[in-house]
Amino acid sequence: MDVWVLTVSGGLLTAFVIAALTAPTATGDAVAAAFTWSAGAFGAYWQVLLTATAAVAAVLAFSRYGRVRMGGTDAPEFGAFRWVAMVLTTLLAAGGVFWAAAEPIAHYTEAPPQYAGTVDGPMAAVATALAQSFTHWGLAAWAIGGSLATLVMMRGAEKGMPLRPRTLLHPVMGERVRTHWLGSAVDIACVAAVVAGTVGPLGFLGLQVSYMAGALFGTADSYAAQAGIILGLTAVALVSLLSGLSRGIQLLSRINVWVALALVLAIVALGSAAYVADAYLQASAVYAREFATMALFRGDTEWLAYWTVFFFGWFLGYAPMMAIFIARISRGRTVRQIFVGATVLPALITTVWFSALGGTGLYLEQQEPGAVSGPYAEDGLPAAAMAVIQALPYTVALGVVMIVVSLLFFASTLDTMSYTIAAASMRGGEPLPWVRAFWCVGMGLAGAALLGVGDGGVDALQSFIVVAAVPVGLIMLPTLWTAPRLVREMAAEQGITGNR
Template sequence: MSTESRGAAALTARGGGADRVVTTASAGSLLIFVAGAIVAPDIVGAWVTVGFTKSAQWFGLYWQVLMLATFAVALLLAVTPWARARLGDVEPEFGRFKWVAMIMCTLLAGGGVFWAAAEPMYHFLNAPPRFEGVEAGSAEAVHVALAQSFVHWGFLAWAILGSLAAIVMMYAAERGMPLRPRTLLYPILGSRVVTSPIGTVADVVCIVAVVAGTVGPIGFLGLQVSYGLSSLFGIPDVYGVQLAVIAVLTAVAAVSVVSGVNRGIQLLSRVNVWLALALMTAVLVLGSAWYVVKAFVGGFGVYVTDFVGMSLYSGDSTWTSGWTVFFFGWFLGYAPLMAIFIARISRGRTVRDLIISTSVLPPVATCLWFSVLGGTGIMLEQQNPGEISGPLEGAGLPAAVMAIASGLPLSLLVSTGFLLLTILFVATTTDSMSYAIAQSCTTKDHADSRLRAVWAVLMGAAAAVLISIGDGGITALQSFIVVTAVPVGFILLPSLVAAPVMVRRLAVEQGITGWRTPHPSTINPTTSTRATREAEEGAKA
């Protein structure tokens, strides 16, 4: 029997259902954190601050190099003949629009609205240290502000979330390995990763990281939408309203994740994308499309020409820890479970299709979105200094979105649209990550719908409890993802080498050995990979 077959047999032998050790350790860690934040918020906050500072100081540059290397390897892999290899022996389950919509909406979450409005303004008012000679408020500052935002939300973020790790996950899954974070260690441990204690630790660490990164946005969403409702309709900005927002979000996410990927998750993602496109069009029409186009071209030009330097900048450790390293640590924490989700929805896609549709096109679309929302905010600030910066400095992220919408015609309609979009973005992330977390906690091919719903409700409840003690608990939990990113960064490391090797093997199995396209019969996704694998297993047996 081959090692792959033994791994599959071991997985089955463990029985169908929840992995009690992983589930208990993951949920228990969240509950302990929440309890600690309630009983001793100052102590917990201090511990997280120390952990955050040390993690950024000791591992920040490693994360920057890892993410840059991941993007470089993925891009090089995409242009090789091997990239025509197909991942999985089935036809793609989802059409391109549905597929890309689920990928984009899962990553952007609330950052797709609030950070898109606020971050460019922060950099516009205070130029990043790498561009300390740039005069604040100048035309050059506009391009620098957008370029710095692109560094944090662009190619590197998308590549670490959707390229090499997803390839490793899909390749191993076709050989009997489970869709769980531990499978990222398959290149090192082989089928032993299924039962290894190291695999259990990897699962728990990765789940805790993504739970921290998801509960944070849920909690902030309650605070931000409550602020927006207060500024728009005069509804009191109190805990009851914040709790109601979180309850609605959790209910939407739970219903979506219970209905599954084929129904609720993909439907919610499509609604998200169409609403985002409608709002982007509205902002361009009501604002200045020409200004946004110039800002995007200028910002993207700075981003591309200084791509490596900005990605690896570490000259000002304090600034880098608060911006680049924070975002990179956040995305690293999401990466293993994003790989699970992408592997689940991407079977039948070619390697090239996967890389381009996760690491090239979505980042460009993200940069354009940041230019539309953040660029419009900068334009309004230039026309009337203090119009956007004043509310941003006084009330934080949600104030920037409301201020931008207020500066445009039809402000009430646009503001309401952004609040709805933010709720849907976070709901899409919550349901997708609840699905991936539940999958990581089960020994079956597909997680039970009740387990998915439990995780959605658990994260919503944790967020509701944490905001009851103020935003300090949510901030501490969101910062904690940077601490958990330390081990996750090493779990992702094998993918740098393993993904190209696996793609090369798939190309050979499917008859793709050169630049010329092979005869279709040699790359039939329903025969070639499966037949080759069965022949190999038969010979080894």
């Protein structure tokens, strides 16, 4: 165990929670100021970094170097379905349930600034709204952790390095990074980022599920209900986490995928399957054509801070821990397989998910203007999801399934992130059970505590995600050239190329 990393990163989380509880206004103001500065100073850099990562990874995967096998020659530990299911839980989480319903309606009612006044017709507006959502949650978001960083992490593990964030700098610093103070600083920065990226949405989930339960069953939308949801979710994640990768984590991930698939099919079947299919195809065409324009747009910095830069900063903060987890479960797979299975397929599934939930919401909005946009404008994300459910038959059944999907998604994310944070707290080997439990329970308690000061505590931590992404963005930059170099070395070692 690395006591230094464990105590400093755990202390930072504790200090933030105490500050939010004792001085919520001052903490919120400080975080808001740091958020504004971070988004303004680093937003353009993050947009270029995520876009470039996706481009370099694609070229690498579909070149002759795509045949390089990572992590040894043994057969993969997990089958393709189990593997992709576990990958999906690292990023999509429960936020995807609510954002999938809300973000498309937000871009539909108010077109992204680069397309304001130029979108011709309602279906063009639908395609643009969905394509903008695909840009935020699609290829670039998955590539930042599931491609180049994963390759660097796996090559480092082959050379005896631990699965810790500092290994991302191994190609630059060599063995020194194992004991250098900079390695500890990297681990602490990455742990802080992913803890903020997990605890914030955990508190957010308590608020959303409590709202939905109140709308469906008339239960009290109280702090007790919200905290109870978070603590119950933490208990489920803890059981899964302590069961290990090959049992609890992969089982929960598979259940998650099947239940989510059932929800998507039910919503599309009860809404308009033809409309959703048409919207998905048109949006995919816009996404393919306008990807660079949407991902690199810099014309409205205020809008960017709450959309593209916010999401890119959020996913960037997750990236090192995503890379650790994906590296751990991907041994024996080729560069091409890792790119397709950990970037392309998850991005494709995410776009289908957004089209099913968001597309159905857009269909209902066109049938009855204000049906979804009205509740969203009044009560935010959960209201948009709830409006979609309430407009369809079998509202209660669908609502229950949506709540279950939300809880399963986040339980899966909580256990995988707890595992990787625990791994970052260890000098080597599998993370100890009590260290896994410490982070899982600690993040659950932090999420419940932040709800005690209302939405402000959770909102502050979610904004802090973007602040925490600042050092992570610098840590991830070298993967743009170190990953291709390492893969070329491995290609020579494996006889794929003749250069040694």
